Amino acid sequence: MDDYLILEEIEARYAPDWVLIDEPQTDELQQLLGGRVVDRGPDRDDLYRKAKALGLHHIAVRKLGPWLEDLVLVL
Amino acid sequence: MRTFSFDGQRGPIIVSASVSASASGPADSHEFRLVLDTGATVTTLEAKLLEFLGYDPDASTETVQVVTTDSISTRPVVRLNRLSALGKHRLGIPVVSQSFPRGVKIDGVLGLDFLRDGILSLGFRSGRMTLS
Numbered sequence: 001m002d003d004y005l006i007l008e009e010i011e012a013r014y015a016p017d018w019v020l021i022d023e024p025q026t027d028e029l030q031q032l033l034g035g036r037v038v039d040r041g042p043d044r045d046d047l048y049r050k051a052k053a054l055g056l057h058h059i060a061v062r063k064l065g066p067w068l069e070d071l072v073l074v075l
Numbered sequence: 076m077r078t079f080s081f082d083g084q085r086g087p088i089i090v091s092a093s094v095s096a097s098a099s100g101p102a103d104s105h106e107f108r109l110v111l112d113t114g115a116t117v118t119t120l121e122a123k124l125l126e127f128l129g130y131d132p133d134a135s136t137e138t139v140q141v142v143t144t145d146s147i148s149t150r151p152v153v154r155l156n157r158l159s160a161l162g163k164h165r166l167g168i169p170v171v172s173q174s175f176p177r178g179v180k181i182d183g184v185l186g187l188d189f190l191r192d193g194i195l196s197l198g199f200r201s202g203r204m205t206l207s
Contacts, residue, residue, distance in 0.1 A: 021080070024106045026093070026106055028077075029077060029091065029094065029162070030091040030092060030093055030106065030159060031091045031158065032091065032106055033099055041100070042177075043177060044121075044123060044177060045087075045123055048123050048124075048126070048127045051127060053126065056163075057104075058104050058105075059105055059106070059107065059127075060106035060107065061105070061107070061182075062107075062108075062180075063178075063179075063180030064180075065180070066086075067086045067087075067180065073087050074144050075110070075112050075114065075115060075143070075184055
């Protein structure tokens with residue numbers, strides 16, 4: 001799970017989980033390009049605990065998968 | 076001036092962003108996604124994200140009243156070292172700490188406080204936006 005993957009590979013392998021990405025690479029517009037997936041799971045909180053336990057310094061935590069068609073936002 | 080793409084035909088407008096940790100935090104920075112919301116007066120970030128970066132919303136003495144569609148609640152405010160999005164950097168910006176439902180794939184809301192000194196252009200047909 002420690003190989004560098006581009007975002008499309010991460011989506012294909014791990015959707016619809018949350019993933020913890022170490023040393024995420026971004027473009028000049030700050031859009032995520034890829035990184036090393038160090039953990040995955042259904043719970044975001046678990047990934048933050050893992051990141052702390054591993055002492056990671058630069059991370060992304062990302063929910064994978066498409067935006068649900070029947071999910072709307074009223075903020 | 077940089078141009079950003081978004082899906083103008085469906086779903087929310089998602090903005091890539093990053094935040095720097097506080098000096099006492101265990102991490103340096105975090106890449107995440109915010110929903111652009113011109114109806115929100117302030118920027119809001121997921122509480123767990125803030126805690127990971129070393130901010131302590133529960134210890135904050137600064138609070139605001141947050142009005143949503145069905146409630147008014149008091150929420151803590153923390154001031155970030157740096158918040159970056161849409162090619163802009165805001166130093167010392169206050170953000171509201173909020174917990175979002177687990178199944179929702181966003182980490183917060185980018186509100187008017189981040190946008191106020193700029194010109195925001197949204198092209199829904201072209202799926203392009205700029206903040207100058």
